[in-house]
Structures are given as structure tokens and as C-alpha cells.
Amino acid sequence: MDIVVMRAGAVLVADTAHLAGYWPALLTVTLAAAVAVREVLRRRAAARARRTPVAPPPPDRLTEMSRILATEVAQRRRSEVMLVSARAQLGEAQSQMINRLRSASALRDNETASHTDRVGQMARHLALLAGCDAEFADQLALAAPLHDVGKIGIPDAILLKPGPLTPAEWDVMKTHTTIGAGILMGSGLPLLDLAAEVALCHHERWNGQGYPRALKGPAIPLSGRIVALVDVFDALMSARPYKEPWPLSRALAHITGEAGAHFDPNLVRLFMDQIQDFVAIRERDRDDEAMLGADQALDWEEMASAQVIPLPMR
Ligand SMILES: [Fe+2]
Ligand SMILES: [Fe+2]
Incomplete structure (x- = not known):
């Protein structure tokens, strides 16, 4: 205009x-x-x-920007690969540590390697039945075999005593839970922390009459409740110097009778619903049962745990 x-x-x-x-x-x-x-x-x-938008950078500027972007993407990929590798190494280191502790523990414990292996496998299976994720179940399979690692710290006079323990000796024996937790805790590594929890809690009872803390019901960590059940089941079904293996019917009667007393009743229900799986785990790996000699010291702690003998009252 x-x-x-x-x-x-x-x-x-x-x-x-x-x-x-x-x-x-x-x-x-x-x-x-x-x-x-x-x-x-x-x-x-x-x-x-x-009013006109900013003009795009010239072609050579675009090339430079895409080169910088590609470099950053490559660096991030390398970092991710290193992170995955570091995680794998950490997992492997933890597994190695667990296995070496198991070897050390086996030198002081009458329980056989097959028993602790089965406790690990059964604990994994029961954890999955209880709705735990596969990662936790796998970790528990590695941690559970260390439940009695604290026996390393129990004096020979008590651990290897060829006869029933006195109440005072029982008090010492019970400390294998806190000794085990003390050995395993504090690393900040998840697998060892879980193993510490199992070592500390595997003698707690659902009714609050267990040890060392007399925890009751769901206050007992799930790992401890699971290992308590499968440990006793496998011990009942195994030959020991002090007993013949129990028939399955007798072992199951004991487990169900202790639902809500010794054991978490929900875990007992899950266990009984899938009992064939736990029997199959036992059948796959039962090569140890003839290996215990009659001269081997009796595991009084295990006997009491399975109620083959009564726990002495203070
Ligand atoms: Fe124990
Ligand atoms: Fe055991």
C-alpha cells in the first residue's frame, strides 16, 4: 500500500x-x-x-553435529556393556565367595554337601511357589546352603560333643545363628546380605518360640521361613548317624502338624500342594546318605531342630 x-x-x-x-x-x-x-x-x-524460522545450519554443520551425536551414542553403548560386564563379575565374585564359605563351613559341620545343595534347590522352588521373582529365588538358592555357616565359630567341645548338650551348651550352640550373620553381613553385597538374613533367621519359629530373636509370624523374613521348612524336611528325609530316614508320610505329618507352630502355614500349604516337586529334588540328589560313618559326631542341633530330640528348656 x-x-x-x-x-x-x-x-x-x-x-x-x-x-x-x-x-x-x-x-x-x-x-x-x-x-x-x-x-x-x-x-x-x-x-x-x-518472522522467518531460523535457517538450518549449512550441510557441513549438520555433518559435524551427527558425528558428535554418533560418538556420544557409541560411548553410551560402551558404558552399558561395561556396566553389564561389571555386574556379571560382581555376581560371579559373590557366588565364588559363597561357595568358598560353604567349603569352609563343611569342614566344621556334619551336614553333607548334598543336604545343603538340596536345601538351596528346595528354597528356590518354594520361593517361586510363594510368588517371589526368579532373581530372588536364584539368590536364595545360593544363600540358603550357608544357613549353618556360623557353626565355624562353635567350640569343638560343643559342636562335636558325643552326647546331648546341656542347657548352657545349647545357649552356645544357638549362637551359630548370630555368628553366621556376623560373618556374612556388612559387605553391602545383596547376595551376602541375604545369606546373613538366612543364617540369622533359619531357627525362628512362626509361633515366636524360635531363636535368636524369638521373632513371630511375618516378622520373620520370608527367606528364614522358607529355609526353616525345607531344611527340616530334608533333614527328616535323610539318613543321619542318629536316625534312619523318615518315611515320606511321617515327614509330611510332622510338617503339617507344625503349620502355624514351627512353620509359616501358608508356606506349608504351598509346599504340600507341590510335594511331588520337593520329593523329585530329593530323588535327583541323594548320593550322600551312606557317607556318614557311625563314628561321626551327632548333629544335636539338627536333631533338636527336627524335633528328633526335644529342645532343652531353660
Ligand atoms: Fe542351624
Ligand atoms: Fe541344614
Whole structure:
């Protein structure tokens, strides 16, 4: 619109000047109009430029940016691979530690390696039946065999005593739970922390009459409740220097009779619903039962736990 008006003005001035014969004035007016038009055009171009989005970077800038991006992506991938590898190494280191502790524990314990293996496998299976995720169940399978690692710290005179323990000796024997937890806890490593929890809690009882803390019901960590049940089941079903293996019916009668007393009743129900799986785990791995010699020291702690003998009252 500005241009149209100015052009019309310029023509009018030119006509007037022509008629009047004032050519110098006409030239001046025309030049002024041209300057004005150019200014208007410049302003419009500036306004358009302000409305126009930022122009994309030139092709060489794009190439540089994509190169930087690709480098960052590659670095992140390398970091992820290193993280996965570090996690695998940490898991392997924890497993190695657990296995070495098991070896050390086996030197001081009458329980056989097959028994502790089966306790681990049965604990994993019962954890899955209880709705735990596979990762926890796998960790429990590794941690559960260390339930009695604290016996490393029990004096020979008590651990290997060829006869029933006195109440005072029982008090010492019971400390294998806290000794085991003390050996295993404090690393900040999840697997060892779980093993510490199992060592501490596997003699707690659902009714609050267990040890070392007399925890009751769900206050007992699930890991401890699971291991308590499968440990006793496997001990009942196994030959020991002090007893023949119990028939399955007798062992199951004992387990069900202790639901809500020694054992978590919900775990007993899950266990009994799938008893064939636990029997199958026993059948797969029962090569140890003839290995215990009659001269081997009796495991009085296990006998009391399975109620083959009564726990002495204080
Ligand atoms: Fe124990
Ligand atoms: Fe055991």
C-alpha cells in the first residue's frame, strides 16, 4: 500500500511539474520517492526475516553435529556393556565367595554337601511357589546352603560333643545363628546380605518360640521361613548317624502338624500342594546318605531342630 500511494503521489507531482515546466523539481521529487520506496522495501524485508524460522545450519554443520551425536551414542553403548560386564563379575565374585564359605563351613559341620545343595534347590522352588521373582529365588538358592555357616565359630567341645548338650551348651550352640550373620553381613553385597538374613533367621519359629530373636509370624523374613521348612524336611528325609530316614508320610505329618507352630502355614500349604516337586529334588540328589560313618559326631542341633530330640528348656 505504501508503494502504491507513493507511486501515485510521484505521478501526480510529475504531471504537475511537466505542465508547469519545472523539471528540476520533478527530478528531486522522483529521487525522494525512490529513496522512500527503498526504505519501505527494506523494512518489509526485515519484518519478513523476523518472522522467518531460523535457517538450518549449512550441510557441513549438520555433518559435524551427527558425528558428535554418533560418538556420544557409541560411548553410551560402551558404558552399558561395561556396566553389564561389571555386574556379571560382581555376581560371579559373590557366588565364588559363597561357595568358598560353604567349603569352609563343611569342614566344621556334619551336614553333607548334598543336604545343603538340596536345601538351596528346595528354597528356590518354594520361593517361586510363594510368588517371589526368579532373581530372588536364584539368590536364595545360593544363600540358603550357608544357613549353618556360623557353626565355624562353635567350640569343638560343643559342636562335636558325643552326647546331648546341656542347657548352657545349647545357649552356645544357638549362637551359630548370630555368628553366621556376623560373618556374612556388612559387605553391602545383596547376595551376602541375604545369606546373613538366612543364617540369622533359619531357627525362628512362626509361633515366636524360635531363636535368636524369638521373632513371630511375618516378622520373620520370608527367606528364614522358607529355609526353616525345607531344611527340616530334608533333614527328616535323610539318613543321619542318629536316625534312619523318615518315611515320606511321617515327614509330611510332622510338617503339617507344625503349620502355624514351627512353620509359616501358608508356606506349608504351598509346599504340600507341590510335594511331588520337593520329593523329585530329593530323588535327583541323594548320593550322600551312606557317607556318614557311625563314628561321626551327632548333629544335636539338627536333631533338636527336627524335633528328633526335644529342645532343652531353660
Ligand atoms: Fe542351624
Ligand atoms: Fe541344614
